[in-house]
Amino acid sequence: MGLLLDSAELDDVVVAGGLGFVGGVTTNPTLLRQVTDEPVKHVAELLGASEFPDVYYQPTGFRGELIDEALEVWALDPERIVVKVPATPGGAVLASRLVAKGVRVSLTAAQAASAMIVAEAVGCASVIPYVDRAWRDPRIDNDLVRSLVGMRRGSTLVVAASMKNVGQLTQAFVDGADSVTAPLAVLEQVLNHPAGLEAELAFAGEYGG
Numbered sequence: 001m002g003l004l005l006d007s008a009e010l011d012d013v014v015v016a017g018g019l020g021f022v023g024g025v026t027t028n029p030t031l032l033r034q035v036t037d038e039p040v041k042h043v044a045e046l047l048g049a050s051e052f053p054d055v056y057y058q059p060t061g062f063r064g065e066l067i068d069e070a071l072e073v074w075a076l077d078p079e080r081i082v083v084k085v086p087a088t089p090g091g092a093v094l095a096s097r098l099v100a101k102g103v104r105v106s107l108t109a110a111q112a113a114s115a116m117i118v119a120e121a122v123g124c125a126s127v128i129p130y131v132d133r134a135w136r137d138p139r140i141d142n143d144l145v146r147s148l149v150g151m152r153r154g155s156t157l158v159v160a161a162s163m164k165n166v167g168q169l170t171q172a173f174v175d176g177a178d179s180v181t182a183p184l185a186v187l188e189q190v191l192n193h194p195a196g197l198e199a200e201l202a203f204a205g206e207y208g209g
Helices: 011-017 031-032 039-049 066-076 089-100 114-122 132-136 144-151 166-174 192-208
Strands: 002-006 022-026 054-057 081-086 106-110 125-126 157-162 179-182
Touching: 002 011, 011 022, 011 039, 011 166, 022 179, 031 039, 039 066, 066 089, 081 089, 089 106, 089 114, 089 132, 106 114, 106 132, 114 125, 114 144, 132 144, 132 166, 144 157
Parallel strands: 002 022, 002 179, 022 054, 054 081, 081 106, 106 125, 125 157, 157 179
Antiparallel strands: none
């Protein structure tokens, strides 16, 4: 199981890297647009701001063809970059072209179990379902993560996203997610259970005088 940061903020990446249990960062065009007009340059800065083994980038279309942008970003660090493409017919075409070039690809907005079928056929490294959106959208299976996991026959990972609280994060793992990506505010709450904090204070006081 793995926990990832969902943010394009450099400061968030630095803080998350210091938590000790975060293993990567995911971005998307909306998050990038909030912090930069030059997404390719910014992802290079994200790579430099941490030692995360996985940095997810979704092409924005800011400079033409999505495949050219995707390959430009991938070339920054082929071992660490994972390119996200939408789980749509057009996204599947783009994913297959990128996988053929050796790029690790994730189908994002995988809001139906059938996305796993396509991801495995193409050779994608992972699928990314939006959990909170699934809970709020009557058109989507409430057990989306469980359905994707149940459809899997190979090694494609399920990276659950769109987390609003620790409860959703925990349930995604219960449902079988391999990794979960969440904003910094949620990640910082993962170990903030009052009973655990009380135990820490009690032990600290044993020899504290």
